[in-house]
Amino acid sequence: MNSINKNILLSCLLVLTACANQEQSQKTTQADSPPVAIGELVLEPGLTRPQPSAIDAGPETTGKEKMKGGLRQKDESASVVAAAPLTSSQEHAAAQRPEMLRKSMVAMDSRYPSPVASSPAGHYMQETMPEREQYAVLVENPIRQVAEAPVSTFSIDVDTGAYANVRRMLNAGRLPPADAVRVEEMINYFPYAYALPKGNARFAVHTEMAPAPWNASRHLLHIGIKGQDIAKNNLPPSNLVFLVDVSGSMSSNERLPLLKSALKLLVSQLRVQDKVALVTYASGTQVVLEPTSGAHKGKIIAALDNLRAGGSTAGAAGIALAYSMAEQGYIKGGINRILLATDGDFNVGVTNFEALKNMAEEKRKGGVSLSTLGFGVGNYNEKLMEQLADAGNGNYSYIDTLNEGQKVLVDEMTSTLATIAKDVKIQIEFNPDVVSEYRLVGYENRMLKREDFNNDRVDAGEVGAGHTVTAIYELTLKGNAASVDPLRYGKEQGAAKSGSGELAFLRLRYKEPENDVSRLAEWPLYRQDIKASLAQTSTEFRFAAAVAAFGQQLRGGKYTGEMGYADIAKLAGDSRGADSFGYRGEFLRLVNLAQSLSTGKPAVGVMD
Template identity: 50%
Template sequence: MRKFQLTGVLVLGVMIASCATPYQDSSSGQEKSPGDLAEGSAPPPPPGASAETITVTASRMADHAQSAPSVIAQSRHETYIPPVRVAVDPGREQYDGEEISPVKLTSTEPVSTFSVDVDTGAYANTRRFLSQGMTPPKDAVRTEEMINYFRYDYDRPTDRETPFTVNTDVAKTPWNENTYLMRIGLRGYDIDTAERPAANLVFLMDVSGSMNRPDKLPLVKTALSGLAGELSEKDRVSIVVYAGAAGLVLEPTNDTGKIRRALDELSAGGSTAGGAGLQLAYNIAADNFIEGGVNRVILATDGDFNVGLSDRDALVEMIEEKRDSGITLTTLGFGTGNYNEAMMEQIANHGNGNYAYIDSALEAKKVLGDEMNSTLFTIAKDVKIQVEFNPAVISQYRLVGYENRILREEDFDNDAVDAGDIGAGHQVTAIYEVVPAGKRGWIAPRRYEEQRSGEALRRLTEAAHIKLRYKLPDGETSRLINRVVMGSAFTQAGKPTGDFAFAISVAAFGQLLRGDDLMNGFDHEDIGALAGSQDNYWRQEFLQLNALAAAMRSGG
């Protein structure tokens, strides 16, 4: 691994705390809880790890990881684990990336259809690679998960009859003077913890020998211990483990002490009977099924299924069957070296759950604490987006990301076709890059190209028709939302600013890491300038990751 110097900020601290844990507001001196945070703001950084005070050079990361003690220090309010950074050759890690979305001619393919995606694992995994001084494999980068890692200033739903708002905006493309970027943003309604229905959760933990690393089982314990602290009296947690065989180690309970003691006693060893573990976890979830509640298996593993039901098609078939019975699946990925991300991401998709990668206890707190309601409580299922571009206004387009979420046009109106779910407070962002008619596009004009239809010309004021289909959590028939983006949105569009500019900078970051050859020389320095200064903890961290990627690309 090449060592390089980078003066600046890279936050490596990790901390997990209960959402109910108060923290001191430095501006007011008053105690606040994470629930008091303003929209789009960040939770407090780890103890002593603010973006203004910590500077770590990449050449010191390995030394820092090796010298960090493995003892978990506990206090009344929090559990703190020193940074875990294990530099491992990623050659045995498994990814299943798709080719970058191709350009489409509106005259021949005016309709784009895809399933929503609320996963964020690709961003955290990319952060892990960059923090270790390595460029992530291109197949590990899914741009939509990079974008959706962050929150944006979308309008909140005014009522729950329609579970999410649909927001659109347009700006000129920073890397191409002939194109524009059109953003579609969804925002689900929020629920209070008291409103959340009872949860029947089965922690399914990989305790095989491959998990015997500081960045694996110890971090899993910390993550699930933090989630246990969020339980209410109506919730129940069971713990199933698997290694050479699978077994139930904790009967359903909401006793946080019992859960944490059971977690503390676990150790790693043996082979990986992941399929048997999943089967047992689903059986336990079914035995304790709560009608009208949340019934979910939470799988924590490095994804290394090598004994038993390891065939991906067989796993998917089982997971889809259980999904249809009302038991969903969340996957939490851990570790390096033999990490099977392809398995983790895909089985979560088929299980109507979500996939996250946990590279630190702070990320565990974000996923299983701050975002717990989003993770557990579904407000809309089988959410699909379809965009029809008017060829008289838009000549070419491409969807940024969502390569493994593409649906056929006929899938949109077919309620039997599964799609992504949206949880309480979830946000989903999609960005299209489009070429207005008359502008130079990526594809040269065709000699025998069809003339624009009369209907397209009659609707010349319309640039795009956006349709969304979704089902309510207990529904089987989809509902439809229509939005029209007017052509004037493009003629009046200026350079991206503020919140939209940051979203575009993250999209560009993902596309650069993917090797997108349509970025026209737009580089990491341009990304930093576009993102601008940020006062949000997670966004500040993004700026530092971008600086790391720039230094690595330049060989500095």
């Protein structure tokens, strides 16, 4: 009997020991492995999706995360900020968008996991992520005295990734870190109804000036640029290389499955004269698809469908191979572009940030552009994605939903792929007799030296076909209280006569895509064109001001005074306009969501 009892006791001890070891193993695994969050593909109201049953790649995961104002032209390309109607291509895109998305979702491979169903508000559920996301440190532009520094110079920026990334975080139930908020990308996410350029002009430039909504003693100078538009059917032939990250970090639902669905949307737009190559990288690199005509869409889609995630991330080797493929298929006078789709988590081979930028800067000289499409959460390297695109003469977008893929790769396809001007720089000189202080809102990592403006060797941003670019200055006019004490021994006045009525002088310099010699356009701005009140300004002025206020508020509101989220929502709601694609309505929802997250209480005010 005693022997039996001893055996029973020994068995119990062995079972308890095994359970304890298993629990400790699970804790160790959880500590060593970052949690995986599944993102919801947010669709527009009324759209449905198939309900796939199996996971395409990676381990099973659970859980939810879901102006004529201010401008007197020296050429006829400059005109007043006007609520111009959508172009025919924009109207067509708006009309076709819901049906194209529906077809895309129906065509999705049934092996893809279905994201968690949308909440009534259309938001992601709370996401859990390690603090491994990387953002470049960003210090807001300071207020500058005109007497000390009358000239401001910067490169234009048409990236939109920061807005989509901020949206993802807000929808996940958290406010973004300040460095993730680049205000110029928030503003430029939205298309504005600026009139198209006349004749063969590359740009139409518009300005408008009025009191600032966050400080009645300050004024805003709104500069809007509209690029020459090109219909999709008239685009030059395209030589595209899809460079896709298929490393293990891309296995979760909001990465490779979403990436493939987004690229399929672009494939659906290809013509016979367009060609696509597909290169992948993980532990190594592979040419999955040699350059293939857009006439063979099924072959291209099949190659995308067969992609699986696994391994480490040899990103630099993948970029080098993609450039090699693009150079082999180079089309003179055509669109030659690499689309890098990744979370930016390079961990094998060349991982030095500056070395990767140098590679892109060197390769762009050969006429091949590099654009980046960001995916994923948790280990997302936004710093790399944004600055690599800048170095590669491309643009940076963040794809958090299939709707965003539709916006970037279909609705704005011509802007994304076709460059109408490169190295576009803006320089503005303020008249110290009229303006005492100024501050450029955003563009912190796009600032240039004064002498860089005339130096054609200095790189700047590119403008795509039909792109709109907006910049906003906050001004302190003479007679209003300044924020910075003036110099005791001020500099001499400039050559402009004090009685000229000029407030500032605007210069724009750019190069045509096939030319390395820049062109110059310039216009005076006059004080008499300042609007007396915000109510007298255009819808575009007021909505852009609301977005600028929102971005600054998310960064801490250093310059926005007492203007809160409710005030921003009111201003944006009153200037929503036609909103053909629903972007501005979504913005209102995000403002209300940010207010709720910042106060812990539901937003009260303007709703969508």
